Amino acid sequence: MRILLIAEQRQGKWNKVSFETLAAAQQLATETGGRLVAALPGQGIRALAEELAGYRLDEVLVVEHERLEPYTADGFTLALRQLIEREAPELVLLPHTYQVRDFAPKLAAALGRALLADCIGYRYENGRVVFVRQMFQGRTAADVTFAGPPPWLATIQAGAFRADQLERGSSPAPVRAVSVELSPEQIRVRPGELFREAKQAVDLTQAPVIVAVGRGIKEKENIALAEKLAKLLGGELAASRPICDEGWLPMERQIGSSGQTVAPKLYIALGISGAIQHVVGMKGSRTIVAINKDPNAPIFEIADYGIVADLFEIVPALNEALEQSASS
Amino acid sequence: MKIAVCVKQVPAKDAPLHIAPDGTWIRETDISFEMNEPDSYALEEALRLKEKHGGEVVAISLGPERAKQTLKEALAKGADRAIHIADEEFYRLDPLAAAQALARALEPERCDLVLTGLQSDDHGFGQTGVLLAELLGLPHATIIMSIEVQDGSLRLKRELEAGWFQWIELPLPALLTIQSGINKVRYATLKGIMAAKKKEIRTIPRTELLPSLAPTQKLERIYVPEKTKKTEFLQGPPKEVAAKLLEKLKHEARVLGSS
Ligand SMILES: Cc1cc2nc3c(=O)[nH]c(=O)nc-3n(C[C@H](O)[C@H](O)[C@H](O)COP(=O)(O)OP(=O)(O)OC[C@H]3O[C@@H](n4cnc5c(N)ncnc54)[C@H](O)[C@@H]3O)c2cc1C
Ligand SMILES: Nc1ncnc2c1ncn2[C@@H]1O[C@H](COP(=O)(O)O)[C@@H](O)[C@H]1O
Numbered sequence: 001m002r003i004l005l006i007a008e009q010r011q012g013k014w015n016k017v018s019f020e021t022l023a024a025a026q027q028l029a030t031e032t033g034g035r036l037v038a039a040l041p042g043q044g045i046r047a048l049a050e051e052l053a054g055y056r057l058d059e060v061l062v063v064e065h066e067r068l069e070p071y072t073a074d075g076f077t078l079a080l081r082q083l084i085e086r087e088a089p090e091l092v093l094l095p096h097t098y099q100v101r102d103f104a105p106k107l108a109a110a111l112g113r114a115l116l117a118d119c120i121g122y123r124y125e126n127g128r129v130v131f132v133r134q135m136f137q138g139r140t141a142a143d144v145t146f147a148g149p150p151p152w153l154a155t156i157q158a159g160a161f162r163a164d165q166l167e168r169g170s171s172p173a174p175v176r177a178v179s180v181e182l183s184p185e186q187i188r189v190r191p192g193e194l195f196r197e198a199k200q201a202v203d204l205t206q207a208p209v210i211v212a213v214g215r216g217i218k219e220k221e222n223i224a225l226a227e228k229l230a231k232l233l234g235g236e237l238a239a240s241r242p243i244c245d246e247g248w249l250p251m252e253r254q255i256g257s258s259g260q261t262v263a264p265k266l267y268i269a270l271g272i273s274g275a276i277q278h279v280v281g282m283k284g285s286r287t288i289v290a291i292n293k294d295p296n297a298p299i300f301e302i303a304d305y306g307i308v309a310d311l312f313e314i315v316p317a318l319n320e321a322l323e324q325s326a327s328s
Numbered sequence: 329m330k331i332a333v334c335v336k337q338v339p340a341k342d343a344p345l346h347i348a349p350d351g352t353w354i355r356e357t358d359i360s361f362e363m364n365e366p367d368s369y370a371l372e373e374a375l376r377l378k379e380k381h382g383g384e385v386v387a388i389s390l391g392p393e394r395a396k397q398t399l400k401e402a403l404a405k406g407a408d409r410a411i412h413i414a415d416e417e418f419y420r421l422d423p424l425a426a427a428q429a430l431a432r433a434l435e436p437e438r439c440d441l442v443l444t445g446l447q448s449d450d451h452g453f454g455q456t457g458v459l460l461a462e463l464l465g466l467p468h469a470t471i472i473m474s475i476e477v478q479d480g481s482l483r484l485k486r487e488l489e490a491g492w493f494q495w496i497e498l499p500l501p502a503l504l505t506i507q508s509g510i511n512k513v514r515y516a517t518l519k520g521i522m523a524a525k526k527k528e529i530r531t532i533p534r535t536e537l538l539p540s541l542a543p544t545q546k547l548e549r550i551y552v553p554e555k556t557k558k559t560e561f562l563q564g565p566p567k568e569v570a571a572k573l574l575e576k577l578k579h580e581a582r583v584l585g586s587s
Pocket of ligand 1: 137213214215216217239240241242243254255256257258259260270271272273274275276277278281291292293294297309310311312341446447471
């Protein structure tokens with residue numbers, strides 16, 4: 001299968017999911033027996049392209065244009081459409097980043113082809129590739145295949161493949177510049193500056209223990225229960241997105257793809273279902289404890305210790321036991 | 329300003345899910361449904377824009393008969409009218425087909441702004457809004473956390489990864505996909521619920537908008553995912569479970585001091 005990988009950089013810095021996606025592309029190219037080409041869109045990115053050429057692949061295409069920096073959905077869609085039509089790959093793989101979410105569906109619609117978004121794995125069986133993605137917020141998995149003619153587009157979720165399994169090439173792959181045409185009036189979006197909200201007061205990445213609350217905590221007042229547990233364990237309090245959306249805890253305590261990524265010694269998830277956008281921010285934790293009343297909650301797929309119960313019964317019992325052992 | 333909001337009806341968050349016999353969808357009997365969460369934020373944003381700048385809010389949903397309930401909720405909260413694209417087997421549509429049906433229903437409306445959620449809680453395609461933008465020929469922006477209207481254009485706050493944001497500007501008409509947390513969602517009032525009874529829900533069969541399908545992807549089957557880690561489940565009365573867990577954390581996982 002002829003595979004085209006589209007790598008992502010922003011302002012000269014890699015988005016590292018690019019390399020995980022490259023690992024998936026290498027495996028697929030080996031299994032299906034086909035050419036693997038990587039493309040890098042942007043401006044002033046020659047050095048990054050040379051870096052990419054060190055990995056085992058057949059060619060690297062540098063798609064440079066002054067209107068590809070800064071990123072716009074219009075610019076990327078127009079450029080990549082030209083590239084795909086010219087290079088005619090069968091499978092186009094992209095990392096599932098916020099930037100890709102922003103333009104890949106537009107590219108797919110412009111080509112009239114399918115996009116399988118957020119794939120977490122694949123199987124190659126009977127000459128075709130079956131992609132695995134999640135549905136129902138991770139409560140079910142789904143096997144999905146392409147229908148109709150190529151090119152087919154798929155995006156790969158962060159953490160689904162391992163960049164440390166990337167193979168390097170015996171010699172650098174050839175790097176070729178490809179030109180694309182973009183005129184200013186085709187770009188309707190005017191991108192502005194990137195910024196962060198107010199300075200972070202807590203650094204959750206340094207906490208040895210994190211007690212995180214999800215929607216199962218029900219009310220703002222109940223957070224005190226989790227806060228007490230965090231204190232008794234010498235840790236920090238964190239939350240899933242809906243808790244911060246409600247304003248019950250500040251955004252800086254949010255764990256997940258749009259919040260912080262942490263890997264403490266101990267992560268205790270209270271009433272958190274385990275949606276992929278949360279899990280990518282904490283699955284590197286050494287020991288994961290999940291307390292959830294739903295035995296099928298996806299959080300149990302990655303938990304070391306699971307308690308299927310009402311958190312309002314278990315957490316007070318934990319607090320009491322910890323208080324007793326502290327005073328004895 | 330004329331604003332369309334795409335609202336999808338999805339299983340309620342705490343609904344127990346069972347896979348249907350044909351293996352490609354869930355059993356719909358005995359579960360309740362609700363408005364997809366980011367869509368309720370999109371609706372709220374549309375209502376606020378209308379309150380500020382005047383105009384009309386049209387809610388649109390593609391789904392089976394039950395989807396009308398979600399449209400009624402949108403009307404009760406303040407949408408002016410609704411469009412229901414009826415398809416009992418909507419779950420079989422690939423995202424491109426769903427977006428095509430939505431686009432054909434929205435084309436004649438000539439809206440200034442189309443809002444969608446950024447992702448649905450059931451299929452979770454994460455792409456319908458952007459597909460729709462391309463099909464309608466509109467500029468778009470995704471994962472929006474704030475909207476300011478300045479004559480003829482929009483100033484938007486886009487969410488990026490890991491706590492980063494970006495300001496961007498778009499000319500109108502445009503399409504935006506809305507992220508949860510952009511605002512505080514209102515509840516429907518009794519007065520709103522009464523008023524909704526008089527508002528129009530126009531039903532268009534999907535087959536009228538999109539008579540034939542040329543699927544670009546196929547959902548083969550859904551299933552309960554296999555566990556990747558061996559989880560040790562602790563059972564018993566709360567006190568006992570708590571003691572067991574602390575014991576394990578001290579002596580097995582060695583993540584707590586054993587004082
Ligand atoms: C682009 C994008 C970015 C996102 N970024 C993030 C992010 O950075 N971080 C993040 O967290 N999410 C993020 N999300 C949202 C994510 O998809 C989920 O919606 C969210 O993580 C769900 O939060 P939750 O687990 O707290 O709530 P729910 O999914 O509602 O889960 C609540 C859980 O609590 C359990 N429960 C209820 N009552 C009790 C009780 N009494 N005792 C025990 N258990 C109980 C339930 O069984 C359920 O499993 C993002 C989504 C998108 C599309
Ligand atoms: N059947 C539908 N009816 C109305 N809106 C929809 C439908 N499917 C998707 N959408 C909209 O598109 C967004 C993204 O959905 P998805 O691409 O399935 O993740 C949702 O948040 C809705 O706003």
